[in-house]
Amino acid sequence: xxxxxxxxxxxxxxxxxxxxxxxxxxxxxxxxxxxxxxxxxxxxxxxxxxxxxxxxxxxxxxxxxxxxxxxxxxxxxxxxxxxxxxxxxxxxxxxxxxxxxxxxxxxxxxxxxxxxxxxxxxxxxxxxxxxxxxxxxxxxxxxxxxxxxxxxxxxxxxxxxxxxxxxxxxxxxxxxxxxxxxxxxxxxxxxxxxxxxxxxxxxxxxxxxxxxxxxxxxxxxxxxxxxxxxxxxxxxxxxxxxxxxxxxxxxxxxxxxxxxxxxxxxxxxxxxxxxxxxxxxxxxxxx
Amino acid sequence: xxxxxxxxxxxxxxxxxxxxxxxxxxxxxxxxxxxxxxxxxxxxxxxxxxxxxxxxxxxxxxxxxxxxxxxxxxxxxxxxxxxxxxxxxxxxxxxxxxxxxxxxxxxxxxxxxxxxxxxxxxxxxxxxxxxxxxxxxxxxxxxxxxxxxxxxxxxxxxxxxxxxxxxxxxxxxxxxxxxxxxxxxxxxxxxxxxxxxxxxxxxxxxxxxxxxxxxxxxxxxxxxxxxxxxxxxxxxxxxxxxxxxxxxxxxxxxxxxxxxxxxxxxxxxxxxxxxxxxxxxxxxxxxxxxxxxxxxxxxxxxxxxxxxxxxxxxxxxxxxxxxxxxxxxxxx
Numbered sequence: 001x002x003x004x005x006x007x008x009x010x011x012x013x014x015x016x017x018x019x020x021x022x023x024x025x026x027x028x029x030x031x032x033x034x035x036x037x038x039x040x041x042x043x044x045x046x047x048x049x050x051x052x053x054x055x056x057x058x059x060x061x062x063x064x065x066x067x068x069x070x071x072x073x074x075x076x077x078x079x080x081x082x083x084x085x086x087x088x089x090x091x092x093x094x095x096x097x098x099x100x101x102x103x104x105x106x107x108x109x110x111x112x113x114x115x116x117x118x119x120x121x122x123x124x125x126x127x128x129x130x131x132x133x134x135x136x137x138x139x140x141x142x143x144x145x146x147x148x149x150x151x152x153x154x155x156x157x158x159x160x161x162x163x164x165x166x167x168x169x170x171x172x173x174x175x176x177x178x179x180x181x182x183x184x185x186x187x188x189x190x191x192x193x194x195x196x197x198x199x200x201x202x203x204x205x206x207x208x209x210x211x212x213x214x215x216x217x218x219x220x221x222x223x224x225x226x227x228x229x230x231x232x233x234x235x236x237x238x239x240x241x242x243x244x245x246x247x248x249x250x251x252x253x254x255x256x257x258x259x260x261x262x263x264x265x266x267x268x269x270x271x272x273x274x275x276x277x278x279x280x281x282x283x284x285x286x287x
Numbered sequence: 288x289x290x291x292x293x294x295x296x297x298x299x300x301x302x303x304x305x306x307x308x309x310x311x312x313x314x315x316x317x318x319x320x321x322x323x324x325x326x327x328x329x330x331x332x333x334x335x336x337x338x339x340x341x342x343x344x345x346x347x348x349x350x351x352x353x354x355x356x357x358x359x360x361x362x363x364x365x366x367x368x369x370x371x372x373x374x375x376x377x378x379x380x381x382x383x384x385x386x387x388x389x390x391x392x393x394x395x396x397x398x399x400x401x402x403x404x405x406x407x408x409x410x411x412x413x414x415x416x417x418x419x420x421x422x423x424x425x426x427x428x429x430x431x432x433x434x435x436x437x438x439x440x441x442x443x444x445x446x447x448x449x450x451x452x453x454x455x456x457x458x459x460x461x462x463x464x465x466x467x468x469x470x471x472x473x474x475x476x477x478x479x480x481x482x483x484x485x486x487x488x489x490x491x492x493x494x495x496x497x498x499x500x501x502x503x504x505x506x507x508x509x510x511x512x513x514x515x516x517x518x519x520x521x522x523x524x525x526x527x528x529x530x531x532x533x534x535x536x537x538x539x540x541x542x543x544x545x546x547x548x549x550x551x552x553x554x555x556x557x558x559x560x561x562x563x564x565x566x567x568x569x570x571x572x573x574x575x576x577x578x579x580x581x582x583x584x585x586x587x588x589x590x591x592x593x594x595x596x597x598x599x600x601x602x603x604x605x606x607x608x609x610x611x612x613x614x615x616x617x618x619x
Contacts, residue, residue, distance in 0.1 A: 081353045085384060088360055109320045116324055117360055147328035 078110025122153025500598030543600030
């Protein structure tokens, strides 16, 4: 039986019904954290707490008592390092990953600052048009950087889960992969991704339907979505990096200067990392 | 220890400034965050845990406080070379974020000029700086003429309860440029003056430590013995690559040699590679001219690596007025 982790809002009624399931709670409101903390100690099997905020990261006041919460913070802006300085100790003690938007250039520098200070972080790489050159620089730093640094997602996740003979979907990092995560709202509507849920693109309704999710046609189709892309025979189907991008940028008009360059380099990095990880070193002849 | 130049702007215009040549040729305003992270990574993988922040005046960099704090957070020991002339805002900001750091993580070398060379406003700023950061500060002084005084430095050490050490630098020539420095023929005269302060240093328990480029033979054995005691066994008559890294990621051996074989940091994989590169350059120059004096060519102390024969810039300066007949690598 498939037992997906459910991504849901902080709604007590809904959470009461999800008691025996692992959940990712998402919220836009930092003020509800004390309530979530209380519930976590009582009844919720919390996989992660996803906080989305428009506030710059540097203005978030981290509290010692959050240290036990497995958190992921999505912020639009790194903010000022000076404001972050007094908080670095608390952030490092927290069980947190920090994701920043790719739409502000200085966020890329901010991520390198965080990573080099041993704070796990990532870029919110979710389908929008991007500055591919900055993405490539960040990917190179994350994978090839020789100085010790904290993981930068989705690069670290992808290279550590990559297999050259398989497809690897980095959307796991954003809780957007139906093989592990499903999204549910207060109305118990179920969708494959956060965007699908917001757009009303549902696969089922009612918590009870989760028990037989493996029989759901839409769910099964989503797991094999890549076959459909390949059958479309478009540029993505012939791209060598398809194995790791899974046509997430198929709507981009000029792929050879954008996603193709980046994902080809990313694939090289994944292959490199895989070869290092699996190299068994020099074999001495055996007696 | 690598020296990182945060900015090439300065608040002073010292007559002996040996960074002048480098500053004039620079178009870059200040080090960027991305370059700082690259340099910190580079030093870390090279096994270097100490770093000096220089300028110009490093505190003029808009992110001076953030950069310093960042390096400290990355477990580097940071030493800041400053004039101590900070705006009130910068001093306040520095006090807020840096004054609580322990000396094992952050220190300052405050380079003092004789009060006659500073305006009243500058002197007041320096004293404010020392009031805040005295516990983290060592004084520095550059000798650039044969007449000089240490009394104002000793008084400052006492007044602010500073570390009982003064870092003494010698003003060096900038090959091909005009600056004020002690020429080879006046080094002995300068040393006589310096030796005359030994009793004062001893009475106030202050150690006068040399930076680089001082020859050993200008001191008598008795004077060397006294200096060894004053400096608790540490004496330095060396001259070698210091390794300066500019805001534009250029590297060079040291300021006096900043117009010779300036390279990009990206050409090297580690500090060891950079050090070897410039050490070889030093050796080539030394093979042409041993040191400050003719006797340096055959000096056993030089061969035993006890003394390097003074600053290499003096040697290079002597090549300026001759035909370029030496090894081509030693020319700019």
